[in-house]
Amino acid sequence: MTEIHTPRLLLRRWYDDDLTPMADINADSQVMHWIDDGSVRDLEQTAEDIERWEEEWDEEGFGLFAVELLASGEVAGFAGLSVPEFLPEVLPAVAISWRLGSQFWGQGYAAEAAHATLEFALQDRGLDRVIAINRMGNDASENIISKLGMVLDHETTHPVYGYPLHIHSIDLTEFQA
Template structure:
């Protein structure tokens, strides 16, 4: 498969990471509001390491978490993309879709727009059979994005995240799924 280095939606460019993205990315990942559904905000060093892992995923798989840039301003606003799930769970092996946007870009439909574009690449170009997404039970904003892009939740798939400590309020996660057939129905339905 040819690597997918850039995608476009109506208002966004989904592109490879640039070194200049680090300050805005680190600020976003240090924001307690952005990171409220994660165990802790990230330091600048942890954010830089995450960019390194994302670049490694692209090198290995040909896709990953694309940096999001607004077409109208060229501003970096976060990421959206596809990644191989890196832990063992009842639903793995699997490819997940995820997103994280800077707070000032919330509520404008960017997460759904970029996620829809990533799903299209996953099914059309990567030829995935299914994509999953998961988040803590309390993360209703991300669950709304999952629903907006046609994903389906079945409570029997919910799980305890192996990388979140037992007893932590974010330990329990919900799992959403969408198959290629469901996605095609959403397109033509």
């Protein structure tokens, strides 16, 4: 089983017990504000998400990790890698992403998880390049992307929702472990 330990976090595959805490995160309108059309997701939709994320692990050899706090064992959200099929213009890219519950914001967990995920992508999985797709105006995510050393590649528009997106990238030669 693929796991990554950081000083404060365990990034791991999904357990059945993770459904309820992830559903609670997805039900928070503050968390979901920057995702898709901003709609919250219910328990059934979250279960479908986790099932899809686990399938991506099996098919691609990477996916979205559950992010667990080492100190408490709480599931704080996810961080990981996915193929951004919703945005064909960037394919065959692999994108890094994260989503944490609002009670975990502002503590550096997302940046810690994202850095570990990027290192996993470029050093363990042998990817040459990783992108980040960020909705313009999401300054918190933009800050994490900057901390990762990713640079703006181009701007585009979400093909379904029509809002502007920033596409950032980093390649293996630019990454600082």
